[in-house]
Structures are given as C-alpha cells and as structure tokens.
Amino acid sequence: MTTHVYLKYAIALLMEEYGLQTEQNITFKEIREELTKGLNAFSVKPIGDYYGQAEVKYEFTKEKNDAKKYIFLSPNTIASEMKASNLYNAICKTCSEENIDLLKAYKISQSEVPTSGEFNTFSDNGNIGRGKPSATVLDECLALITSTTALKPCLQYKTGVVKGTTDNTCLIPDLDISDLQNFIKLFKRVRIQKLDSSLMIGKVRCENGKTLKYTPKRPNIFNGNFPNAPHSSALGSIALLGAIGEMTKEKDVSKLAMKVLESLIDCNFYAIKYGDASVFSFSHFIIRLAERGKLRRIVDSLYYVELYKEGRRSKSNAFEYQKFDLFASRFLQIFNRPTFKDFLAFRAEYPYNIELLLNTYFCDMEKIDKEIVTSAKELGKWLNYVAYRSAQKEVGTSSSWDDLIKAKAKVLVELESSVFSAKSGDALIAYTITRAGRLSGFDAPTEASLFMEKAASGELPLEQAKNLIIAFSRLKSKKEEADKASSNDNQSIENENEEMTEDYSNI
Template sequence: MKNYSFLPRYGLAYACHHFKKTNPGELTAKDLSEVLNLELSYFRLATNNDPQIESELKFEYKNVAKGNAAKGLYLSSHVLSTDKSSEQTHKSITKIISELKNGSLDQRINLDKSFSVTTSKINNGKRSQTTPTGELEEAALSAIGAITMRKPARYDAVSNNYSSIIPDLELNDLILFIKVFENMQSSGLMDSAKTAKVNEKKRGFKRPQISYGNFPFAPLDSTFAAIGLLAALGQWAKNSETFSEEAIQVCELLGKARIYIVSYSGVHQTQFSHAAVSLSKSGALYNFLQSLYRAGWQGLQNKHENDRKLFFLFTARFLQFFTPHYFKDFLSIRMEYENEITNLFKEYFTMNGIKESHVQSVSTLGRWINRAAYFYALENSDNKQDYDKINTLKAKTLAEIESTVLAAKSATALISQVITRIGRLSYQDAPAEAELFINAVMTGEIPLQNSKELIMAYSRIKNTSKTETEINNNPYPTEGVENEDN
C-alpha cells in the first residue's frame, strides 16, 4: 500500500469501508468513480421552503455545482472548500471522475487545491509557481477525503469557514473510525438536523442545524471542535446499543493520534491527553463541555464576544490537555460554574496529587463561600426579584473574595482572611467538613498555590444545576447556536 498523507488516506479508508474491502489494492478506478459520484450527491444543502411565509425550512442534499445562499442553497459543511471556490471544487472532481473512466490510476494529474486542500503551488526555480502533480489514484482519494460526508465537520458563521476533523490513524483504525462515525450519523441525528427555524422578526434563509456539526452531541461552538468530537464519541458509546465497544475503542485510538483540523485555509494539529480520553470513555466529558458552554453564555452575556471566545478557547485547551498551565488559563476568566463541574475539578485535582478527602472538604468550603456571596447580594438588593442585579452584586462579591485569595502571601493569611471575610458576610462559622482542608493548608500539606486554586475553583460553583437527564437527552442541542447567514 502506498504511503499517503492523511487526506488521501482518509479517502482510501472511506472507499475501503464503502466497498467492505480489506485490501486497498482491490479498489479499481470504477470503484473510486462510484464513490466520488455518490459523495457529490451530498455537495450542497437546498430547501424549497419560503422563509417569508413558512416558519421552518427543510433541507435536502443536492448535487449542484454553484451555490446561492440568498435562495437557501448552501455548501455542505463537510466539503473542504469555500463558498467562492466550491464551484471549481465541483468542476475539478467532475473532471477526475471523467479521467477515471478513460485513464489508468497511475497517470499523472494536477493536485489542485480545489480538491486537495493540503497541497500548495511550488516554485521549481521558475518565476511562476506551478501546481504539483500526482497519480490519478492519489487525486481521486484526496477528492474523496475532501468531500465525503462521513467525516466530522462544521461551518463557522463568524469566520465563514468550513472545517473537518481527520485523525492521523493507520488504515484499519481509520476504517473503524469511519464505521463508528457513520453509525453515529445514521442512527443518532434527528430529523431536525436538516431543518432551520425562521426568525419571525428577520425572515430570511438560514442554514440547517447540521451545518454546525454533522454528528449527534456535536459541540455548540467551533472552538470546541476537536474536544467536542471526543466528548460526542464518549456520549455515543454511553447511549449506543450496538456500537458502544467500538466507540470506546475509537476514543482510545484518538488518544494516541495526531488530530488534524482541516479547512481550505490551512491545517491545524492538536492531540488529546490521557485524562481527556478517560473522561470521554466514562461519558463525563460531554456533560462538562455542555455545562461550561452554558456557563460561558450565562456568565459572560454582558461581556464582549471576544471574552466568551477566550473563555471557550481556555476551556477547550484545559479539557484537551489537563495540565496546570492550561488550568491556570481556565481560571483566569472569572465566572460561576454549574454543579456538574464538581466532578471535573475532582478529577483534575486528584490527578495532580491532591487527596480526594481534601477535595471533598474544600468543595464544602466552596459551597459555603458561594452561598454567602449570594445571600449577601440578596440582602443588599433593593428589589429581591431583580435577579440580574443580585447576580451582578454576587459576582462582584466573589471577585473581591478571589482578590483576597490571590493576594495572600502565606497559608495563614489565606485561611484567616477568607474565613474572616466570609464569616462576616454570612454571620456563620465555616462548616465543620471544611476543617480537613483548612488543616492541610495550614500545615503545608497542600501547597499555597494549589490551595488558592482549590478555593477559587470550588467557590465559583453554583448551588443549583440542571439535572443530568436534561443534559443527556438532547443529542443535537441548539442552545446558543448562531446560524444567521447575513
């Protein structure tokens, strides 16, 4: 087997999967032509509904070269191209199909960027750059990789960018990945995935939900693309009746592989930590991601969009790599978290040498601090029903407490100042369960920096939460997704 790079290798794996061939050498020009024709039938998404008179737009896939967003004809998110270049992509692939009918697989052909996004023009000592060439087989496989719907993909409305996730796996492992992903798509996507609700105040065409994640449990923001896929696989393993073991196996494979986020504009490489894979396999990673996504929208709703994007970026990095450096970045943006995040912090701190008993103890201290800040805000609000003002005052109080925590130069100062301040706010002593943590800090068993991070992390956790059932029963969440095309 030829040693192809990740994009044509993905195309090769999909072709083998489609024809159920274990030997890639058995694939013929006719086979590759058939796959390309099939995938072109998913090139665009179109609707016959009129947003001026209807409340819902229903989309279907179409094999159409030229798009028209003004009339609800969109490029599918899994096509590695751009709105401007997609017509050329379709034209180039149609030409490859024609060559497959007339030529041999080893004939030379230009590896044009329109279907082979990882290639670029080269300069062979000449004034003008030239397009690199390769065998027809490589061109066909690259084209399959570029347009197959059987790869994780999404459209980002902010950057107007179409991107896909391709793991750098050996062929047989890649075939397994595609098999599981295809099962996720065919069994897990609801009918609503190819629909869009019309905004009654601003009627016009909108992309369907599948454009913003073409698999169940897809992340709600493009920043979470890679870690969101891992989380979705874990959630699918938890829910699937037939592919649970295979989905777990794929999670393990992704933990050992380079992960490429590919778009027409370039390739970004990332990876997953062992901890992220472990959280995914247990089904917990998806809950954490959803919880932190909601926290970002709720906690930063009055902030600039860049603040939210930064929080999402720090969250994604922390969940992927699970290191002290990225946790520090994550904590740098102040906000409250939902209760589901408790177990994430427990996993992180115990993995970094903090005893579970100390984590349990500080969680009690954190709840006491958070509750005290709330009741202080409530008591000092003129209107007890004005929740925005109450939450604003609570956030200000928590920020002042964190400033006290960060300013502490010693363990003694940390504990005495925090306990004294919260005691004055709540007119209560610290809970007895917090004593174990307090003693560990005072004796130096827990280092000062870790102590500060523990207090800040757990004091940010709200005392209310959505139930796990509410979170888990929605395989295609739409909360907060911005899908206006304007």
C-alpha cells in the same frame, strides 16, 4: 512512503464502505460511486415554502452552492464559497469518465486538496517559477472523496464575531488504516443512531420593513454533523470526542467505541479547512472521561459558564466568550497546569456539572489526595452559597435575576481577591473564612476542616490551595440553578442560543 492523512481517510473509507481487503483492491468503480455520493451532498437547500414560518427544513442537494438563493455549501464540503465551483467541476469531470489511469502523473490544486497550493519551482537553467505539487490521478480522486464525503466529522468554524469569517472544517484523526476503518464505522453508527432531523432544521428570520421579508438561515448541521454539537465552534473537537464517548453506553457498539477511544490516545487530529490545517491531540485523562460517558455533559455545561464582567452570552459580549471558549477547549485538549491556569484566569461562574472536570484535574493531574479535594469542594460550595445569600440580601426579592447575579459576582470577586492576596496557607484560610463569615454570619462547614488544616500547615502547597478554593467557589449550586429556572424574568435558553448561533457569514 507515508500517506497524507487526507488521502488515507479516503482509502479507509473506500475499504470500509466496499469491503475491500487492501488498498490495492481499490478501483475506479468504487471511487466514482463514492464521488457521486459526495456530489449528492455538496450543498443544502430549504424544502418547501418558508414564508411566514419560524423554521424551515433543509435537504442535501447536488446543486452548486448559491447563497443568494439560500443554497448553502454543505459543512462536509471542504472548500471556500468562492472556490467551491472548482471542486464541483473536478468531481463532475472525474465522474464523467468511463475509466481512468489512476497511476498517471497529475498536478494537484488547492481546490482538490485544501492544504495544497502553488510552490516555487526551480529549473536546470536557474529559472524560478510557480508550480502545483505533483501527485497521481489516484491521489486526486482520494482527495476529492475526503473533500466531499458526509462520512467525516465536520462543522462550520467561526473565526471572529459579526464581521468574522466561517470556514467548513473537518476533523480527521491520523490513524493506521485499520483504526481509521473502525473510526469511520463508529462515526457512521453515530450518525445513523444519534442524529435526528433537527440537524437539518434552520431558523427563519423575519425582517419587518416596508414589507415582511423572511430569510432562511443555515441549518443546525453547520454547528457539527454529530450529536450534541456545540453552539460554539471552538468546542467542536472536544464535543466530537464526547459524542464518541456516548457510544460506550450503547451495548452493541460499546466495544467498538472503546477501541476507537483507545486508538485516539497519543493520536494527532487534523482540523482541515480550505487553505489551512492545524494539529491537536487529546489528553488521556480527557479520553478516560469520554470512555466513562461523562465528557458530553461537561462540554454542554461549558457553554453556560457566565463571565463575571460580561453576564450572559449575547452579541455584545461575543468576542469575550469566544476567547473563553478557545482557552476552555485548549484546556480540555491538553489538560496540564499551564492550560488550567489560563482557563482559571477567566473569572466566571460554572454550572455544577463542571465539578467532575475539576475533580478529575485536581485528583488525576495535580495528584492531590481525593479526600482533600472533596474537603476543598465543600469549602468552595459554602463560599458560593455565601455570595448567593449576600447578593439576595443586597438586591432584595423584587430585583431581576441579572441584578442578583451581578451582585453575587461582586462578592465572589471580593472573595477571590482575598485568596489571591494571601502570602501563606494560614493567611489564606484566615482572610477567606473571616470575610465570608462576616458576610453570612455562619461558620465554615466541618467537612472543609481537612482542607483548611492541610492548607494552613503548609502541607498543601499554597498555589494548589488557592486554585482549589477559587475553582470550587465558582460552582453554582443545584439550588441556584433551580431558582434560576423558576425565575419569572429568566431569559430562555432558546433566546440565548439564538443570539450566539446567528449566521455571520455573508449571503
């Protein structure tokens, strides 16, 4: 009989934490001890006085969540704010027992297993009613452990913007017990070695009315309880993979990290929240990037992609960026041509660190010769530089950085339109090079000759040639990034993040 992944995670956790050899060695003693640990991390609350402060430190607590008192349900507690008390009471009741018959039949509820629910039941006399699914007391206890343990990857997933909802969500791989134990062992190490106290820091909002009101916001751990958690929850799963990949750089656990990453190839992951679960998996190309310790940098960079029509991320354009994040995450997970086309459909400029992602896609997925990809990259860099210099001439030196970026985006859109309209490879090169040459007065770089030759001759398929030009022309140069950093009116990254990590949940 196949064990549900939610229960299997608790089995692996108990075996790993208490050195048990088989599932049959699990007793109520270990179960109660683990449930107590989960109860002690049920909620988080501020430490000390936050009046007049910009930030406040949080700590885990076994108190019931009460958002009005700023006692927030921990992200590792998989329940809804309204129904969390049912989970809390079930754990307290179980922990108060001296001993329990673990094999006794039990009707399990959604508060205990978030993906459970009431279903139609049929009796012999033809009556139809509602009933809870049957299980055992052991199943209930295992579910309670997984629902509360802090030793699982989790985050608060935001659905919608401003008026949207937030759901505590855990990310669990469907692995064999032994592989799950390795996953848990590595995740414990990730938390111990890589997490710092900043995850338990929350901002304090100051509202200036008749009297000053200071309101503590949820701490950073709600973005994810693993290192380098993303500002956008849509990228949470791929950021987790990046965090695991970073452990390959640690000498004493690099073999374990590689073993875990290998086990995740062709493995289903479950994103489980109260009342729902979704399944996803990672492309082996992306897992290879994680194994090389390169994925985290890519994920971090995706947050700083700028959509042409929207400018920088803010509350006003949060919905458009949320859509981009969802499609970017889907591309990174599935990593095939349809998801790349969806990703490319968002007209945007990319930080230069995205170059590695594009190289991997075109060389490994599209199987384009590396020398052609490198040549196309040089042409793309030149086109981006042409757009940058043209924008500088248009707006002048006294204009703001945002005005410069808007002017540059117009040029890039114009160049992309030339690419899209080309009906053949030679027309593609002629239209694009001619237009860029007129704007800059410069010739295309000689390093781009190979790409132009293959595209013009038709040896490189037209669609691939277009995608190469468009993708690489969107990469910002390191020089531009440096200019932006030194710009006097450049909005700080901290302020940008403040806009997007706003707590939209009801208090």
